[in-house]
Amino acid sequence: MAETARGTESRYGNRPTMKDVAARAGVGLKTVSRVVNGESGVTPDTERRVQEAIEALGFRRNDSARVLRKGRTASIGLVLEDLADPFYGPLSRAVEEVARAHGALLINGSSAEDPDREQELALALCARRVDGLVVIPAGDDHRYLEPEIKAGVATVFVDRPAGRIEADTVLSDNFGGARDGVAHLIEHGHRRIGFIGDQPRIHTAAERLRGYRAAMEDAGLTVDEAWVSLGTTDAGRVRTAAEAMLSGPEPVTAIFAGNNRVTVTVVRVLAGLSGPVALVGFDDFELADLLQPGVTVIAQDAAALGRTAAERLFRRLDGGQDVAPERIELATRLIARGSGEIGPAR
Amino acid sequence: MAETARGTESRYGNRPTMKDVAARAGVGLKTVSRVVNGESGVTPDTERRVQEAIEALGFRRNDSARVLRKGRTASIGLVLEDLADPFYGPLSRAVEEVARAHGALLINGSSAEDPDREQELALALCARRVDGLVVIPAGDDHRYLEPEIKAGVATVFVDRPAGRIEADTVLSDNFGGARDGVAHLIEHGHRRIGFIGDQPRIHTAAERLRGYRAAMEDAGLTVDEAWVSLGTTDAGRVRTAAEAMLSGPEPVTAIFAGNNRVTVTVVRVLAGLSGPVALVGFDDFELADLLQPGVTVIAQDAAALGRTAAERLFRRLDGGQDVAPERIELATRLIARGSGEIGPAR
DNA sequence: CTGAAAGCGCTTACAG
DNA sequence: CTGAAAGCGCTTACAG
Numbered sequence A, B: 001m002a003e004t005a006r007g008t009e010s011r012y013g014n015r016p017t018m019k020d021v022a023a024r025a026g027v028g029l030k031t032v033s034r035v036v037n038g039e040s041g042v043t044p045d046t047e048r049r050v051q052e053a054i055e056a057l058g059f060r061r062n063d064s065a066r067v068l069r070k071g072r073t074a075s076i077g078l079v080l081e082d083l084a085d086p087f088y089g090p091l092s093r094a095v096e097e098v099a100r101a102h103g104a105l106l107i108n109g110s111s112a113e114d115p116d117r118e119q120e121l122a123l124a125l126c127a128r129r130v131d132g133l134v135v136i137p138a139g140d141d142h143r144y145l146e147p148e149i150k151a152g153v154a155t156v157f158v159d160r161p162a163g164r165i166e167a168d169t170v171l172s173d174n175f176g177g178a179r180d181g182v183a184h185l186i187e188h189g190h191r192r193i194g195f196i197g198d199q200p201r202i203h204t205a206a207e208r209l210r211g212y213r214a215a216m217e218d219a220g221l222t223v224d225e226a227w228v229s230l231g232t233t234d235a236g237r238v239r240t241a242a243e244a245m246l247s248g249p250e251p252v253t254a255i256f257a258g259n260n261r262v263t264v265t266v267v268r269v270l271a272g273l274s275g276p277v278a279l280v281g282f283d284d285f286e287l288a289d290l291l292q293p294g295v296t297v298i299a300q301d302a303a304a305l306g307r308t309a310a311e312r313l314f315r316r317l318d319g320g321q322d323v324a325p326e327r328i329e330l331a332t333r334l335i336a337r338g339s340g341e342i343g344p345a346r
Numbered sequence C, D: 001c002t003g004a005a006a007g008c009g010c011t012t013a014c015a016g
Helices: A018-025 A029-036 A044-057 A063-070 A088-101 A115-127 A143-150 A174-187 A203-218 A235-246 A260-271 A302-317 B018-025 B029-036 B044-057 B063-070 B088-101 B115-127 B143-150 B174-187 B203-218 B235-246 B260-271 B302-317
Strands: A075-080 A105-110 A132-135 A154-158 A168-172 A193-197 A228-230 A254-257 A278-282 A296-299 A327-330 A333-335 B075-080 B105-110 B132-135 B154-158 B168-172 B193-197 B228-230 B254-257 B278-282 B296-299 B327-330 B333-335
Touching: A018 A029, A018 A044, A029 A044, A063 B063, A075 A088, A075 A115, A088 A105, A088 A302, A088 B088, A088 B105, A105 A115, A105 B088, A115 A132, A115 A143, A132 A143, A132 A302, A143 A154, A154 A302, A168 A174, A168 A302, A174 A193, A174 A203, A174 A254, A174 A278, A174 A296, A174 A333, A193 A203, A193 A235, A193 A260, A203 A228, A228 A235, A235 A254, A235 A260, A254 A260, A260 A278, A302 A327, B018 B029, B018 B044, B029 B044, B075 B088, B075 B115, B088 B105, B088 B302, B105 B115, B115 B132, B115 B143, B132 B143, B132 B302, B143 B154, B154 B302, B168 B174, B168 B302, B174 B193, B174 B203, B174 B254, B174 B278, B174 B296, B174 B333, B193 B203, B193 B235, B193 B260, B203 B228, B228 B235, B235 B254, B235 B260, B254 B260, B260 B278, B302 B327
Parallel strands: A075 A105, A075 A132, A132 A154, A154 A168, A168 A327, A193 A228, A193 A254, A254 A278, A278 A296, B075 B105, B075 B132, B132 B154, B154 B168, B168 B327, B193 B228, B193 B254, B254 B278, B278 B296
Antiparallel strands: A105 B105, A296 A333, B296 B333
């Protein structure tokens, strides 16, 4: 009857439900539920009748409804800066793999480095009742997530720390990595080293700058503030900054680039120069080894960041709600390829 | 009372509902619903009381429940090969932006080029009742999606065509692009041109091979089958293939690489060679212009593929269910950077 | 082994 | 302007 009521043909947006299957198979709703979920306690004959009805009707369980009753949605959210950025691809994929291993789907969105959009997205995901949230912060105040976390949304911050709340955080050792990279340049004889980085309000940028200053200080070198340039990482600004510190009577002989966008632009600037200038960049990038010279970098493991964060999230979900928030820092790795081993021009 | 029943403190996984808000504000459920959804017909005073209860309780509407009643979930699914592949980043992001403009969230997953996993993922998304599906096929039989499409899941295939079903498809002009690239090499004097591509069961690979053969034939050149190598695109196989066609008494003087992974490996092989060999690659990649020589490529617009597909999907969702499936082909673009303009060695 | 009733948290359709 | 009842499609808790 239910069938007839909805018409003979399957119509758009009119999907069969367990009720329809039950009616067709001549069994109760619960029996259909048992078969669909592979529960025991159904005679083979009954099961066959239900299976036939399922096939005939093209039934597929509505997991949205299931989830409402169950409590957990078996989905987690990922808020990142930009899905199109090559740094976030491997990170996303790693989060996805861990989610998959736990039977969860991944909903993700880009904040476009806009704190309001980050908040809007994160809260929309909470409204969908994701079980957990992996956030790569764009903003620096995450108090808006406090009620959600309290309500049980497992939340882990990655790449940058949470702002003004206590929460699990997985970071790269930005300070140590930058310090190592600059120390590497110093070891190769440089004393005037430039630093071009992102806006200092961004945690990673500030940490890397701090690493630069620490390495210089460790070596007893004084930083001329004309060697330091912070701001947006668009090609225009970076190019101007690089050209400025490479000219004048006392130009820098080496540059430490604060992230891969900066590195690429600096490579372009250096390609147009006559004399060799050393370069070490934070973040590895594809083909860095194929350039001439190969680009020496401080590599961070984007996939490991994602994996570590997602594993932490599921551990919390699997019973560890009351564990104290932890801050995990992953090591970086210097990969020497040539550009960082050039000595200062005589 | 409801409040007391669930304890004074907000406990994990115990979120306030509209019922709780209604009880606290001393109004009916429907009135809370009206305030939450910004519907008219509520006195300012009532509204204020409800708002206060919402704040006090930390209420956030459960969109999962809402969705169950509404029918549409305001979410779409994206099944792609690998989120970590730089080709899919911009494509994903473009789909996300269109979804966002339509108030929908994006759930995505990687098939890892495995047809079974593609199916599992796509059907899991259908079970969640996504409104639509953007699929980058791994398999070549999509009949499993027929009931879903009939039931109203708007579905668009991207990058590769759907197998054995009629459905909207957005593709790059793989044939034309490859033909143009090979013709470009012929124009620069080459007559022995190699082709290294992916497995021919993959549609894009087959089309590009067809373009290669067409260009050769158009120029009256006969293809020696020793110049053609098809298979997986791992570095080992590609390297062996390239080295084979570059050696012997009649080596190729130019190579057309079937995708960016192949291109990168070929660049590495050529870097170790003494004489110059021309190269054109299908797919653009970052820093292609910084290599020496810059790599000439046939570029496809990944973002445009994603955007076009998502727009098509939402058009269907916004009333166009009964439009006939369409096949949209986007043009490719040759970008000359040096490697494709090298003449044959004398 | 099987099923009727209640409920997950909302919205819809309706009545006052 | 406001709210009680029914229902979205499932699962839970229970009874037979």
